[in-house]
Amino acid sequence: MWSKEEIDILMNNIERYLKARGIKDATEIIFEMSKDERKDFYRTIAWGLNRPLFAVYRRVLRMYDDRNHVGKYTPEEIEKLKELRIKHGNDWATIGAALGRSASSVKDRCRLMKDTCNTGKWTEEEEKRLAEVVHELTSTEPGDIVTQGVSWAAVAERVGTRSEKQCRSKWLNYLNWKQSGGTEWTKEDEINLILRIAELDVADENDINWDLLAEGWSSVRSPQWLRSKWWTIKRQIANHKDVSFPVLIKGLKQLHENQKNNPTLLENKSGSGVPNSNSNSSVQHVQIRVARLEDNTAISPSPMTALQIPVQITHVSSTESPAATVDSETITLNSGTLQAFEILP
Template sequence: LDVIKQQLQEFIPHVKNISDYSIRKIAGRDLARFKEFKKQGIAVRFGRFTQKENDQIQKNVEEFLSLTGIDSAEKLLFSYKYPEERKTIQRLKTKHQFCEKISAGIPRPWRLIYYRARKIYDPNIRKGKYSNEEEKKLLRYQARHGNDWKTISAMMSRSTLSLGRKYSIIKSAVNNGHWSKKEIQKLTHAVEEVIKKRIEEEEAEEEENVLPSSETSSRDLLIEREKLYYNLPWTEIETKVGTRNWRQCKQKWHTILRARMNKGKEVIRGNEALQMKINLIKRLHEMQVEDINDVKWIEVCNAIGDFPSSYLQDKFYKLKISCVPLWRRKTFSEIINYLYEKKLPEFEEQL
């Protein structure tokens, strides 16, 4: 297993956080694929699927359908809905190497590709905000069928995941609206506690590895910025706060942190805000990134100033929707180029 982990490290930087169980799964099917991609000079990808990858999945599915004669993607990917044909479909999948074919040309673990394919072809996925009528329906159906989201999904044309989460939101007893002083205090304490605990654990680990004292002493003076917001155990913090769910906690913490990093100033306005926009556009343009998933937001933050990365991501989003016409139809690099060529001179002029 250690040998496999070492080999995978090259393709999956976070491999040490993955359980042995999943490592075995990935090793069995993906390691050889990853090596093959490497030979072609293609790196393994994580994060959001790009349009190109989504197109490739659809192409793979269509080719597999014509190869096997299975007559629809729904039958291929949701065969449990067709009990009479299920066995035949299964046999065809094994015979024609379903996994290999479906993941061809996409440098990601096959399992994630399979999930993405199911999402693309799921006939029950309706998106957008739940209406009052839908919420009432959901409560009614849940009372009748319990948490059988598959059945409810067929009745409401929403994905099982969406329904499950919406129900838990409706039923949860968490507070909404403005945070009270007491809640903010609780949150701050909770975050401080988990960060302290984490640092103590890391120090203990370092002591075990007996690092030379010069390497550790300079780091004791301050907490690295990323530790204040990156990879915090939000469900643990949710439990400690008690009255808010983890997503509310996370976002509130980022707001508190941003104000603190900004010397207590609540809002950034005027020339300072303008300068931030200019820096953001320039930095993103310099990075020459094709897809938004490839932006290293922490690096952008380091280059621009003291903000949690989520703040800059939000800033970029707002900039995009307010300044770029037809932004939905444009690729990320087209959006950046538009901002750089059309808006940057305007902002600099205003400054």
């Protein structure tokens, strides 16, 4: 399933493509232009997405073909779809026309049919079969890390009891990592991810090579999985889309450095890390100052950017936790509230 961030990247790429070429409607390219006329379209709009071009192509068709928004399939349509599938095989255009739906819609619905697919927890036998099939189809050995070049449709067909989507998710998010001797992801890994991205010194998130970043990292289950971890981290910043990538990274580094150097920032007076529901606490903002350095300049930093963090005030003092202050007063932060940060330009 595509995440909101992936869809946002795709839509922004499409918008830039249209603007650069003076085209008003993407449907002109998708449904009216020949393959030669739109030959660079899908490759261009796939920039920054860790998805094969065919996956981008299918997603775009689902987004722009009105027949993809007819609504939920009725039981009658499901039965008709099964009959048409037996009759026409993989001729999705013909099947779609018969049902008044797009080719991509009926294809996707067939992929999700549960008639021959189990649901719920995988059995040991299913996991073993999945691993055998993946290694067989990719000519790799058990224990090898395999995250690219896998035909999940072929894998699902060979596994027999799970869908293409189930097989892909199970392998990339768990089984591949387990079989290669992976370790559990920790808070230290989260900090290391921020630091490693910072070391790349890239101006844009789309310039990150996730395959390279995931290489040799035992707690990373796949490049795709690592990227999803990054999205989880950056979503802690409420306006992460509105600030530059270097400022975002610098702010996250500063935040974690402060937390590491001042553990009391993550605890209340009881030490539980959970606010006391009976206390008369109030919500304020902590500002961690981050200098914005311009490229290729030796002069002093330009005006500061503030990382503003909604926190629960559980204690006010002039002697404790000197790293976090509001109006010259020191506060103790609660880790359970560190969910929605905001960088103020």
